[in-house]
Amino acid sequence: MDERHRIVELIPRLRRYARALVGDRARADDLVQDTLERAWLKFHLWRPGSDLRAWLFTVMHNVHVNQIRAAREHYPLDDEAAEMGVPAQQGASIEMRDLERSLALLPAEQREIVLLVALEDMSYAEVAQTLGIPIGTVMSRLSRGREKLRALMHGAPASVRLQVVK
Amino acid sequence: MSGGDDKAVPPLTEADLLAYVDGQLPEARRGEVEAYLAAHSEEAERIAAWRHQNQELRALYDGVLDEPLPERLREAAEGRAGESAAPLVRPRWPSYARAAGYACAGLAVGVLAGWQLQPAHTPAALGAAPGLARSAAVAHATYSPEVRHPVEVGADQEAHLVAWLSKRLGAQVRAPRLEAAGYSLVGGRLLPGEAGAEGSPTPPPVAQFMYQCKAGTRVTLYVSTGVADQGETAFRYEREGNVGVFYWIDRTQGYAMSSADIDKDALLSVATAAYKQLNP
Structure with a gap:
């Protein structure tokens, strides 16, 4: 199938992830647009036959990281621009809004992994490949992210983490 | 404690619990995790919360999949951004x-x-x-x-x-x-x-x-x-x-x-x- 067509088909998934990642709809779509534009700019780097979805998420990751970095470097006072804005999903239940707000409070590096697994059903190996980090790092960030999310949602104390049982 | 196996099974780790929640744990280890959780209610709660997070995230964001596609994104996806005669309104930050x-x-x-x-x-x-x-x-x-x-x-x-x-x-x-x-x-x-x-x-x-x-x-x-x-x-x-x-x-x-x-x-x-x- 033509790559253009496949990329178009992946837009809804890129949008879903971006929305969860940055919170605000307009900014999320900007991130998607930047990602798509960058993907075409760098398309020669994509290996035909490899996973196009994972590659696009990699591009989005890089664009997002660069934006956060640029915002931190150049707008140190403008935290709102650097990180997620206040989420505003109209009509969402209180629990849903809590989830959005809690998600926004996670470090981006944890949020990404929690979302790639939850929304994209990526295997840990795919997440590792997409983000260019070791699989062990994926697991530890996922664990920390989920525990933090849980604590934020329910006021639960940071739990003892299971290292080894038996 | 973990079901009584005393063969040389690798010990259960946090990674196993994660993989269990995400359906990425090999079948063979699933019973082990389940036995562990049955014996540790706090851990079971924690794992239930993770699973709930996954479900709630899908519930919260899956709606985006059905939203109509903005034309600017379609154009960008087809590699023809900038071909329009007039630039599209594109709210951005900063x-x-x-x-x-x-x-x-x-x-x-x-x-x-x-x-x-x-x-x-x-x-x-x-x-x-x-x-x-x-x-x-x-x-x-x-x-x-x-x-x-x-x-x-x-x-x-x-x-x-x-x-x-x-x-x-x-x-x-x-x-x-x-x-x-x-x-x-x-x-x-x-x-x-x-x-x-x-x-x-x-x-x-x-x-x-x-x-x-x-x-x-x-x-x-x-x-x-x-x-x-x-x-x-x-x-x-x-x-x-x-x-x-x-x-x-x-x-x-x-x-x-x-x-x-x-x-x-x-x-x-x-x-x-x-x-x-x-x-x-």
Whole structure:
């Protein structure tokens, strides 16, 4: 199938992830647009036959990281621009809004992994490949992210983490 | 504790619990985890909460999948961003980047609608372009059309480029990131300074960074460190021939952003993006 067509088909998934990642709809779509534009700019780097979805998420990751970095470097006072804005999903239940707000409070590096697994059903190996980090790092960030999310949602104390049982 | 197995089974780890929740645990280990959870209610609660998170995240964001596709995203996905006759409204952040997003797409619009309808500068401004803007425009006109050798050092050696230029200019220079404005760094080069520009017998050399957008349009940032300290000036605009230049001075460094291809507003967006990074 033509790559253009496949990329178009992946837009809804890129949008879903971006929305969860940055919170605000307009900014999320900007991130998607930047990602798509960058993907075409760098398309020669994509290996035909490899996973196009994972590659696009990699591009989005890089664009997002660069934006956060640029915002931190150049707008140190403008935290709102650097990180997620206040989420505003109209009509969402209180629990849903809590989830959005809690998600926004996670470090981006944890949020990404929690979302790639939850929304994209990526295997840990795919997440590792997409983000260019070791699989062990994926697991530890996922664990920390989920525990933090849980604590934020329910006021639960940071739990003892299971290292080894038996 | 974990079901009574005493063979050499690897111990249960946090990773196993994660994999259990995400359906990524090998079948063989699942029973082990279940037995563990049955015996540890707090752990079972924790795992239930993780599972709930996954479900709630899907519930919260799956709706996005069914939202109608904005045309701008479809165009970008098909690699034809910027082909529209008019730039689409594109809310962005930060605000300078919003305008800058048009800069590359602004090529056709700018050339057709912008300059040619208003070719005349005010007489007062003509001939008043100071050295910085003029030199920048000349350098832009000289190097931006280059196909094979647009720069001396490419963006693939950016750290080296910046270090080299900083050393030769005798001051720290930086190549701002203009990706948000649609421009990627091509590279840079060293150029002779303006002889006698500030009464200096041997003017320090100057630097030129070149950027290019996807459509192939180029802008150049000219950096001069040999400027008499004027504090900080506002943006000024000059045209030299068909090259538009926005320039500003920060203490002893002068900057000029030039283009022959994009309109004044688009160039202003790119210059503003650079300015905000260079003068935070």
